[in-house]
Amino acid sequence: MSFKPSRVYASLVDQSNTPSNNKNQGNPRPKTSTEIEVTATAEARQVPNRANVTVVVSSRKEVAAEAKNSVARRTDYIFQALHTFQVKEGDVSRTDSLQREDGLYVMTTELLVTFVDIEKCLAVTNLLVEKLDDSVIITQPDFHHTPHSVEELRKQVLIKAVSNCRQKADNIGLLLGQVVGQPNKIIEEYTKEWEGPETAPTTERIGKSLTMQQRIANATVHVKAKVKINFEMMAKEKAKATTR
Template sequence: MAWPATCLLGSLQLAETPRVGPGELENKPGGPAGPPPQQGGRGVQVTGAAQLSAAPDRARVRVQVTSNKGTAAEAKDSVQRRLEYIAQSLRQSGVRDENRTITKELQRTSNVYHMEAEVCVIFNDFEKMQSVSNTLVEKLNSSISICSPQFYHTPECVEKLRREVCLSAVSNARQKAQDVCLLVGQSLGRPLMIKEEEMREWEDQGENNSGSPTIQQKIKSCTLHAASKVFATFEIKGKVRPKNN
């Protein structure tokens, strides 16, 4: 079961935070130098959780162009004209050349030459992707075949989601500790320890719909969800003093 994004989960505990005494520091070889830490410090221990989602940020579209002619030159020329129109349409839509790759293959069967080319295009703007696809179908009709787009996440997108959900869980844990301290008339201090205990990732399961899924259904089924749970200990500085008017 997924954790709600706004829910603060887990237990809390007000406890005496153990401190290392001066004698213990002296008896440990290689111990840190400097004045010994204060003894009897109090801490509040809490857990926090968060859940975030990220839609795919890239789509891969394949456009297939074929031609059957009596000579190799005619087959290649027929395909090349359509490839040039596809390239022109992509440039006019702002798609850079580095986001486009082309593969070509020429075969001969009996006395017929079969030329096939495939254009693979990477889009980061899905509305632009649909607009380009519609234009190519309208202008080139049945002379091309456009495959269904494949949506995916870049590594940068996945890493950003993991980082943000962890930070959100830590923020929820700190807010919980802050609320507890205010409730008992104490002041929250610095964090003493923060540990991510669990990180989960999953994608939506595709719905069993009859017919081909829509673009929005495909994006939804590829949406990545992440949930993080952290454990944290914060220092309690002491009672809150009322402000003087």
Template structure:
């Protein structure tokens, strides 16, 4: 978000921007944005016979809906007094690590279910895993099919989301113990 004010009195320029900055911070906090996810940069200068105060607020959101709600509120309440830049989407290293783990766990679960189906087909039961090894993990980002290629600033919001979406796949190798019919009969007795 960017905002600014140019006034003949220095205090008036600062006050105008400070009030809006406080409103922006208050609105974001009320909607669950932690203080540490907001950064404010201010620039105060003299332009000809006036004082100019400009500020830029960077807010990090982890919830897309929350970002839209805050932006819509600020546009509604502050109008042209604030300029909201299009969002910049990215994934933290922690989020990518979490994605990798989730994909690997899902791959192991899929492997186990397939092994259970094969065992049932032969009248056997699946035992404990003897070996589980992740053989390959791949990650890739989304892309937009357009020709000629467009600059990131000209993409629609939906295209920005699509191009920022992270995907991952995991190939696992697993060896499970197979229990015969005799083992099941003994357990039932």
């Protein structure tokens, strides 16, 4: 996950003559004469953290046992490779089927492998392509995110936007010789989320198969949030008296 620089806006609001201040004059809560309104954005992106790969092993023989043995040998090798790269058994789904076509027995084993590490996924698929013949079908990785990872990304972006607001408010207060107090109002103006590359694909790749980096970029999630916070502003002397 990576963050982009935020954009921050701020304005000072005199609360002494606002209608809301006049209406609440009977409120025992002490009012400050100045309030600062800060708007900030934060943006982050996250590459996919899951990849699904389907491996199909098949054999056509006149004798069913021979077809089964041919598929079993290659399937055992695939499981050994997955074990070497510490892929858990629970992340592999297996389906076996035996059919008859044109007088031959057709044995097919289909493995659906879910990788929790993208680098391991690429290493395993590269190894299988190298070691197995072209009768074994290995699909391109289907990259995606777990719901928890996307939700965590949204939270981190909102927290970063709020932190940016507070930091900039403190900087402005320091410049003006005042102390920033508690927030009076926090508004989440928007949260945008999209999946795909930040820029459009280059024209020379249009109509052609995507590279692996482009496939990962297409599955990368971006989140951008904008918040607006109103903080109390107090003179340093008043702030010291309040904390006593």
